[in-house]
Amino acid sequence: MSETATRLIDTHLHQWDLDQCEYAWLDADLPPAFHQLRRTFRVDEAREHIEAAGVTEAILVQAENSLADTEAMLAVTAAGNRVTAVVGWFDLLDPESAPAALDALQAAGPVVGIRHLIHDEPDPDWVLRPEVGESLSVLAEHGMAYDFVGVQLRHLEHVPTLASAVGDLHIVIDHLNKPPIGTDDFPRWVELMGAVASFPNVFAKVSGLHNVTPHADWTPDDLRGAFEVALESFGSGRLMFGSDWPVCNVGGGYPRQVEAFEALIAPLDAEATEDLQWRSACRAYGLD
Numbered sequence: 001m002s003e004t005a006t007r008l009i010d011t012h013l014h015q016w017d018l019d020q021c022e023y024a025w026l027d028a029d030l031p032p033a034f035h036q037l038r039r040t041f042r043v044d045e046a047r048e049h050i051e052a053a054g055v056t057e058a059i060l061v062q063a064e065n066s067l068a069d070t071e072a073m074l075a076v077t078a079a080g081n082r083v084t085a086v087v088g089w090f091d092l093l094d095p096e097s098a099p100a101a102l103d104a105l106q107a108a109g110p111v112v113g114i115r116h117l118i119h120d121e122p123d124p125d126w127v128l129r130p131e132v133g134e135s136l137s138v139l140a141e142h143g144m145a146y147d148f149v150g151v152q153l154r155h156l157e158h159v160p161t162l163a164s165a166v167g168d169l170h171i172v173i174d175h176l177n178k179p180p181i182g183t184d185d186f187p188r189w190v191e192l193m194g195a196v197a198s199f200p201n202v203f204a205k206v207s208g209l210h211n212v213t214p215h216a217d218w219t220p221d222d223l224r225g226a227f228e229v230a231l232e233s234f235g236s237g238r239l240m241f242g243s244d245w246p247v248c249n250v251g252g253g254y255p256r257q258v259e260a261f262e263a264l265i266a267p268l269d270a271e272a273t274e275d276l277q278w279r280s281a282c283r284a285y286g287l288d
Helices: 032-037 043-052 067-077 095-108 130-141 153-157 159-165 186-197 220-234 247-251 254-265 270-285
Strands: 009-013 057-061 083-088 111-115 145-148 171-173 202-206 239-241
Touching: 009 043, 009 239, 009 270, 032 247, 043 057, 043 254, 057 067, 057 270, 067 083, 067 095, 095 111, 095 130, 130 145, 130 159, 145 159, 153 159, 153 186, 159 171, 159 186, 186 202, 186 220, 202 220, 202 270, 220 239, 220 254, 239 270, 247 254, 254 270
Parallel strands: 009 057, 057 083, 083 111, 111 145, 145 171, 171 202, 202 239
Antiparallel strands: none
């Protein structure tokens, strides 16, 4: 972090304990480089990197569609470390239980948003189910954000539908929806980013880009084109930083993600820099 910066929020940190939850996606047909993730990871492992990077606050994000995973994250926030908020989970297919479920989550701790692993659903249109829409409306009534974790262009195509249907819901696109850098799909991704950014209630995270480049020996310049598209589409006021730890270990680790982020924002003025460092996160998640 630059010497003049006083606040940096990592909006996308994970943890998982294989003795507490299943995390079935870890048993899926992952590329060999991802096999290193098939163990328990606790936030304490990232503490040294978080402190060295000058991160002042971090948001833990769900890694399993279960309340047990959310409860485990809340235990970390209660431990008095730099993790100050949680993006948790509840069953979006059960809108009748949504008010009580969200009340309980907010009473349990600083749950500022909800996420469901839609990219693991066999149905790429899962998020358009009527029950999900009803639950998202309740989420907005509770002043909570919705983290949208898509990996296909088909996923991204659904964001305008959600954003227009629930206009007061803050939607945060994780990992810029994995831009297809260096492929024939990139122009369509550019077009879709412009379309989703036209809705003022949609935000995006500059995170998880370590595995979207054509080669493992990536540099910030490999990410610059996608970053500049996002910046032009959303402006600095709706973009934020996320490390995606420990998944980022596959792409060089925590320090490399921070260095890349700093290189990408280096040309920006002070106001835009602070937007990406912390202001956008505060706007999206209602943080102080």
